[in-house]
Amino acid sequence: MKAKNRDQSLSDSRELDGSYDQLTDSVEDDFELSTVCHRPESMDKLQEQTKFTKKELQVLYRGFKNECPSGVVNEESFKTIYSQFFPQGDSSMYAHFLFEAFDTNKNGSVSFEDFVFGLSIILRGTINDRLNWAFNLYDLNKDGCITKEEMLDIMKSIYDMMGKYTYPTMQDDAPREHVESFFQKMDRNKDGVVTIEEFIESCKKDENIMQSMQLFDNVI
Amino acid sequence: MAAGVAAWLPFARAAAIGWMPVANLPMPVAPTEKNKRQDELIILNVSGRRFQTWRNTLDRYPDTLLGSSEKEFFYNEETKEYFFDRDPDVFRSVLNFYRTGKLHYPRYECISSYDEELAFFGILPEIIGDCCYEEYKDRKRENAERLMDDQEDNKDAKLPNMTFRETMWRAFENPHTSTMALVFYYVTGFFIAVSVITNVVETVPCGSSPNMKEVPCGERYTVAFFCMDTACVMIFTVEYLMRLFAAPSRYRFMRSVMSIIDVVAILPYYIGLVMTDNEDVSGAFVTLRVFRVFRIFKFSRHSQGLRILGYTLKSCASELGFLLFSLTMAIIIFATVMFYAEKGSSSSKFTSIPASFWYTIVTMTTLGYGDMVPKTIAGKIFGSICSLSGVLVIALPVPVIVSNFSRIYHQNQRADKRRAQKVQKARLARIRISKTGSSNAFLHSKRNGLFNEALEFTSSTEEEQRLNKSTSLLESQHHHLLHCLEKTTNHEFVDEQYYQQSYLDAGLQNYPSRSPSLSSQDGVTGTCCTRRSKKHHSPLPNASAPAHLQPLKHTHTHQQGLQELSTIHIQPLSTSRSSLNMRVDEQAPLNCQSSQITTAIISIPTPPVTTPEGDAPLPAGPTHQNVVKVSAL
Numbered sequence: 001m002k003a004k005n006r007d008q009s010l011s012d013s014r015e016l017d018g019s020y021d022q023l024t025d026s027v028e029d030d031f032e033l034s035t036v037c038h039r040p041e042s043m044d045k046l047q048e049q050t051k052f053t054k055k056e057l058q059v060l061y062r063g064f065k066n067e068c069p070s071g072v073v074n075e076e077s078f079k080t081i082y083s084q085f086f087p088q089g090d091s092s093m094y095a096h097f098l099f100e101a102f103d104t105n106k107n108g109s110v111s112f113e114d115f116v117f118g119l120s121i122i123l124r125g126t127i128n129d130r131l132n133w134a135f136n137l138y139d140l141n142k143d144g145c146i147t148k149e150e151m152l153d154i155m156k157s158i159y160d161m162m163g164k165y166t167y168p169t170m171q172d173d174a175p176r177e178h179v180e181s182f183f184q185k186m187d188r189n190k191d192g193v194v195t196i197e198e199f200i201e202s203c204k205k206d207e208n209i210m211q212s213m214q215l216f217d218n219v220i
Numbered sequence: 221m222a223a224g225v226a227a228w229l230p231f232a233r234a235a236a237i238g239w240m241p242v243a244n245l246p247m248p249v250a251p252t253e254k255n256k257r258q259d260e261l262i263i264l265n266v267s268g269r270r271f272q273t274w275r276n277t278l279d280r281y282p283d284t285l286l287g288s289s290e291k292e293f294f295y296n297e298e299t300k301e302y303f304f305d306r307d308p309d310v311f312r313s314v315l316n317f318y319r320t321g322k323l324h325y326p327r328y329e330c331i332s333s334y335d336e337e338l339a340f341f342g343i344l345p346e347i348i349g350d351c352c353y354e355e356y357k358d359r360k361r362e363n364a365e366r367l368m369d370d371q372e373d374n375k376d377a378k379l380p381n382m383t384f385r386e387t388m389w390r391a392f393e394n395p396h397t398s399t400m401a402l403v404f405y406y407v408t409g410f411f412i413a414v415s416v417i418t419n420v421v422e423t424v425p426c427g428s429s430p431n432m433k434e435v436p437c438g439e440r441y442t443v444a445f446f447c448m449d450t451a452c453v454m455i456f457t458v459e460y461l462m463r464l465f466a467a468p469s470r471y472r473f474m475r476s477v478m479s480i481i482d483v484v485a486i487l488p489y490y491i492g493l494v495m496t497d498n499e500d501v502s503g504a505f506v507t508l509r510v511f512r513v514f515r516i517f518k519f520s521r522h523s524q525g526l527r528i529l530g531y532t533l534k535s536c537a538s539e540l541g542f543l544l545f546s547l548t549m550a551i552i553i554f555a556t557v558m559f560y561a562e563k564g565s566s567s568s569k570f571t572s573i574p575a576s577f578w579y580t581i582v583t584m585t586t587l588g589y590g591d592m593v594p595k596t597i598a599g600k601i602f603g604s605i606c607s608l609s610g611v612l613v614i615a616l617p618v619p620v621i622v623s624n625f626s627r628i629y630h631q632n633q634r635a636d637k638r639r640a641q642k643v644q645k646a647r648l649a650r651i652r653i654s655k656t657g658s659s660n661a662f663l664h665s666k667r668n669g670l671f672n673e674a675l676e677f678t679s680s681t682e683e684e685q686r687l688n689k690s691t692s693l694l695e696s697q698h699h700h701l702l703h704c705l706e707k708t709t710n711h712e713f714v715d716e717q718y719y720q721q722s723y724l725d726a727g728l729q730n731y732p733s734r735s736p737s738l739s740s741q742d743g744v745t746g747t748c749c750t751r752r753s754k755k756h757h758s759p760l761p762n763a764s765a766p767a768h769l770q771p772l773k774h775t776h777t778h779q780q781g782l783q784e785l786s787t788i789h790i791q792p793l794s795t796s797r798s799s800l801n802m803r804v805d806e807q808a809p810l811n812c813q814s815s816q817i818t819t820a821i822i823s824i825p826t827p828p829v830t831t832p833e834g835d836a837p838l839p840a841g842p843t844h845q846n847v848v849k850v851s852a853l
Contacts, residue, residue: 216233
């Protein structure tokens with residue numbers, strides 16, 4: 001995806017679409033935020049780079065554009081969208097982690113390309129790809145290993161999504177316990193961190209996880 | 221769930237990949253899309269204008285005409301489109317609702333035609349977006365009032381069951397309902413006029429008596445005037461008492477302005493009767509007679525315009541207050557200035573600052589009586605400044621008051637503040653309902669979801685379809701997502717009521733379980749079960765469910781033919797005390813006479829929680845795990 005620089009995107013969009021984007025020519029600095037309009041790369045390119053068919057890309061883009069007419073999602077709207085699916089709990093932390101995972105080039109916004117690349121890995125990738133992606137999600141500081149603190153943050157965010165009204169009543173140390181059991185399972189050499197190899201290996205050995213990974217085949 | 225984000229559901233489901241590796245339990249089965257179709261364009265022909273949209277767009281709202289199978293009734297085979305013989309302009313708004321999730325009300329449309337179209341397409345007007353909701357409600361209210369006014373004009377006949385008291389009250393409030401009321405109306409009006417004229421004439425000097433002094437008529441014809449006064453007061457008293465008797469809410473009546481005016485109008489007379497002709501109190505007595513002039517306000521019952529004027533003044537209180545305040549400020553300033561300016565002058569009338577107030581007021585209101593005039597040059601200069609500024613100070617707030625009056629006059633006494641409050645309350649209520657609606661939908665469908673799964677095992681397609689039609693694919697996918705989250709965290713979503721109940725239960729761990737036979741015995745009838753299974757959220761596979769939920773206990777058979785599912789039976793851990801009791805009691809009922817019973821056993825490992833209140837037996841439970849049996853009849 002092209003940089004946000006006005007001139008560059010102007011020339012790029014000319015190059016790609018052959019059309020002239022009026023918006024990028026506007027010189028009103030006040031309205032810069034609202035007139036930022038990103039166009040994704042062409043469908044052919046996306047089709048090469050992801051494993052979606054044309055129709056699927058169309059459906060995805062329609063949904064994407066409907067919610068985000070400007071072409072990019074920033075973290076706030078991302079959180080808002082995601083929270084609509086979880087009316088009872090607070091999904092903002094988990095949405096934040098997701099946002100970090102989708103925003104591969106770390107520019108604070110998720111464009112359609114980022115969106116579709118991420119989805120392609122999750123929904124159409126191999127088991128290894130998916131597990132890699134999940135590991136990337138958990139590894140908050142992207143240093144190649146998951147520490148207990150990182151896992152605790154993730155776990156808390158997941159439990160937060162449940163909200164207050166649960167059965168049985170949510171205990172305060174439920175996330176911590178869950179993290180302990182997770183590390184029990186995953187941390188082979190008991191060094192307190194889970195590396196990518198340990199993670200993939202342990203996941204592959206676990207039947208439940210393998211089975212649940214199959215769920216993603218039919219999402220679209 | 222808003223329709224707009226329905227398209228993001230695949231993303232949300234994909235995001236669940238983060239839960240999978242940490243979950244300890246297996247995930248539930250995903251809902252499959254039976255006869256999965258590619259998204260196609262459908263054509264909606266509304267009176268000749270063709271609209272096209274994706275089928276998915278319409279499927280977002282399955283409980284409307286376009287979203288359900290009801291639209292098949294309008295399908296035209298030859299042209300392969302759906303034809304509706306309705307207004308295409310209003311249909312635009314309807315279709316935009318599906319597209320954007322927001323329903324707008326076009327201002328140029330007639331409110332009743334819009335309502336009709338919405339009713340036809342099965343859309344509730346309550347979901348109109350905030351931007352158009354006020355306008356919609358206003359128009360609707362106007363329309364309703366217009367209809368009501370028309371009705372009231374036609375309404376001549378008395379309602380049959382009105383008591384005498386109610387009749388009287390109605391007669392008092394609406395003089396044109398009966399001749400008696402009209403007569404009463406005119407009589408009281410006449411006597412008010414007579415009373416006021418009497419008061420006025422009393423003070424007119426009428427002819428000189430022999431001792432060369434002009435006396436007012438009141439003192440000359442004392443007896444006559446006294447009789448007149450008495451008569452009027454008696455009539456007013458009787459009228460007041462009758463109104464008091466007839467009023468539906470006496471307390472409220474006594475507090476109302478009109479009744480206070482009535483009381484003030486007749487009190488002086490009685491006080492005058494009570495007081496003797498004492499020298500000391502005669503001064504007070506005279507003052508009291510002034511209050512008799514308040515009788516003129518009784519005319520406001522007879523005049524709508526007077527009431528509006530009074531209401532206007534009341535509602536313009538802030539502007540009037542501002543006018544008063546600014547005038548006071550100006551008066552004080554100018555009086556001070558004039559006093560000090562005129563201090564030097566010898567025969568100045570400006571003896572003190574309060575004495576200058578009179579001059580200032582008279583000058584600022586441009587009256588200019590001329591009884592006090594400045595004589596020094598400085599005084600004259602300041603005096604002219606005073607009169608010029610007077611014009612300004614008075615002219616500024618007055619248009620505000622005038623515009624207020626005209627606004628209220630045109631609105632005809634509608635109480636704006638009351639309306640705004642109601643709208644605000646209603647809006648908050650709507651938001652709250654929509655928020656709880658989505659979470660309730662999941663809890664509600666969890667129950668159905670299990671039934672669906674059970675039926676899938678039996679692979680009986682008709683029943684399956686019958687039950688599946690209530691949830692769209694979108695909803696079922698969303699619910700599957702929430703279900704996965706439950707599995708990941710090993711907790712369940714419950715609604716607030718349930719949560720509080722179970723909270724209480726946690727504190728009542730040692731409470732012996734009630735015998736379920738109580739409700740089971742009388743639960744054999746069909747009505748009992750249908751009623752209950754509709755109301756309660758039965759707890760789900762996490763089998764340490766508290767027992768106080770009655771639906772659990774209905775392990776009985778339904779009469780044949782009832783397609784309604786009975787409740788979920790949950791067997792607790794066999795270590796629980798109560799289960800042993802249960803089993804004995806409940807053997808018989810579930811050995812169903814119905815031949816159609818099928819049970820699906822879903823075994824779920826649960827955390828070892830012992831709730832002594834577990835109940836709901838199983839007839840022949842071979843397993844000792846927590847099982848969920850779903851019986852379908």
